[in-house]
């Protein structure tokens with residue numbers, strides 16, 4: 127089909143490009159254009175698809191996005207220490223090289239280019255996402271003619287669908303959409319649910335709406351359905367400007383085509399859709415509306431996709447027959463592979479590399495110049511006539527009440543805990559098994575010297591077990607939730623404090639059940655003190671406090687490290703030093719003076735100390751006076767207060783880190 131179309135195009139090309147009609151004469155190689163604005167997306171929708179209407183036409187103001195002279199480059203760091211006579215300061219690397227263009231309502235722009243061409247950087251910059259601090263950015267972005275920097279709620283007008291599908295694996299497709307609708311939309315409950323129904327229908331999610339998203343532990347929806355759910359979550363507010371980062375990556379060809387169809391349909395209702403695409407197949411290329419080719423941070427083509435093959439043929443880059451134009455363009459924009467890789471002469475190899483790079487740069491410069499001089503060059507000064515300025519009324523910056531957000535977050539967290547096996551029944555089984563181990567290892571904790579030794583060992587073991595149980599719970603779960611939290615908080619769905627308290631409150635049942643279950647099994651089985659009626663509840667209370675403090679400490683670690691593997695690997699290193707200060711392994715008198723202060727940061731020390739004093743301060747038989755042996759500087763009350771203070775302190779620090787994180791990703 128592509129070829130047939132190309133042949134037709136070889137004579138005279140008549141195309142409507144951003145409201146331009148383009149005429150081309152292949153013999154002269156000259157492409158002429160004449161302006162005539164005719165964007166009627168609904169008409170196109172009906173005409174092109176034989177009356178097929180998938181998306182409801184939006185009643186909102188349409189968006190034209192214009193970007194002017196965008197330059198993004200690295201700011202090289204000059205190392206003062208290395209400055210010498212032969213010192214060559216590092217050069218700035220250009221990532222986007224003075225790129226300009228405009229995208230009109232109803233257009234679906236696909237950006238393709240070799241790896242490192244600057245696609246993601248451009249998409250992020252256009253969508254207003256945070257660009258790394260070490261990059262220098264200049265240029266202007268206008269939305270319907272209004273300077274984006276002067277707009278208050280650009281993020282509320284647009285949607286950004288990330289490459290990875292960042293969703294809760296335990297939630298169903300419908301639950302994900304409902305959650306987004308409840309937090310992002312104003313109006314009554316029925317109105318919100320109606321919008322969900324619409325999205326389910328429009329994105330063809332009917333069949334899988336009650337299936338869980340799924341992940342490594344839960345079987346869930348297919349890749350395409352997951353991607354469509356991610357798109358649906360972003361479409362809930364009916365944004366007019368939609369950015370997508372490589373939406374087809376990781377999908378099979380059929381699913382990728384179906385996702386692209388969805389995006390094309392979306393654009394045909396008047397929305398402006400901009401997407402980077404990774405390795406499109408010929409079917410997907412067929413579906414392209416506007417195409418932007420990026421190479422070395424330069425736009426070498428930005429116009430209708432169907433004109434691209436002819437355009438490149440006119441500058442000497444003819445796509446072979448029966449080839450996928452996208453593949454041809456990709457190879458055209460890629461640096462050629464090195465043919466003399468085997469040579470042992472390193473200098474020759476370097477020279478050859480430099481030569482290839484120079485040739486490649488020359489080739490891209492030629493494409494750049496050809497595009498700049500071409501009549502197909504995107505006219506970024508063009509302003510669609512029926513587009514009016516964005517006003518405050520167009521910006522839906524709605525945020526629901528804090529308590530409403532908290533309620534929904536608690537509900538979601540509980541659901542997640544119940545549906546994730548490792549946070550529910552597996553945890554209970556692990557608790558029971560470790561309790562049985564404790565009983566086997568530390569029997570007979572009576573008042574004899576051997577029994578007291580057993581008891582001290584058991585108390586230390588319990589402190590470790592309960593603390594690690596809590597740490598593991600947070601370290602294994604929070605890193606998975608972290609991207610969802612960042613996406614949602616930056617989508618203005620809820621506040622950081624609502625998320626934080628939602629998390630803390632949802633943790634309460636497991637923070638009570640685990641230590642209480644463990645304590646109940648172990649306490650009487652190994653013969654711990656029954657001297658006072660309050661000893662046992664006090665003992666359980668301390669176990670709960672140890673669990674909560676361990677969890678709060680782990681929350682700091684997992685908020686700092688985004689990578690789960692890294693967090694898991696570093697946890698022992700960050701925990702063990704505090705464990706050594708607990709007073710069981712190292713006599714506190716032996717701790718070097720410069721390290722002594724560290725013991726006051728150890729929740730193991732206060733946890734173990736509190737359990738120890740709880741047993742011995744209430745012990746009737748003190749044959750071997752263990753309290754004096756332990757040399758505890760704090761009383762039981764002080765130990766409990768210190769533990770509680772650490773718990774509150776760690777949670778406060780993690781809340782602060784989460785706030786910082788959310789600002790960083792704004």
Ligand SMILES: Nc1ncnc2c1ncn2[C@@H]1O[C@H](COP(=O)(O)OP(=O)(O)OP(=O)(O)O)[C@@H](O)[C@H]1O
Nearest residue numbers: 200221240241242243244245246247248258260261
């Ligand atoms: N913060 C940064 N500091 C230095 N260089 C950067 C930074 N961000 C991006 N780059 C560089 O800019 C170039 C373009 O990066 P970008 O991620 O936009 O490429 P891309 O076209 O999206 O590539 P891919 O398809 O592989 O994702 C790359 O060479 C990258 O290394």
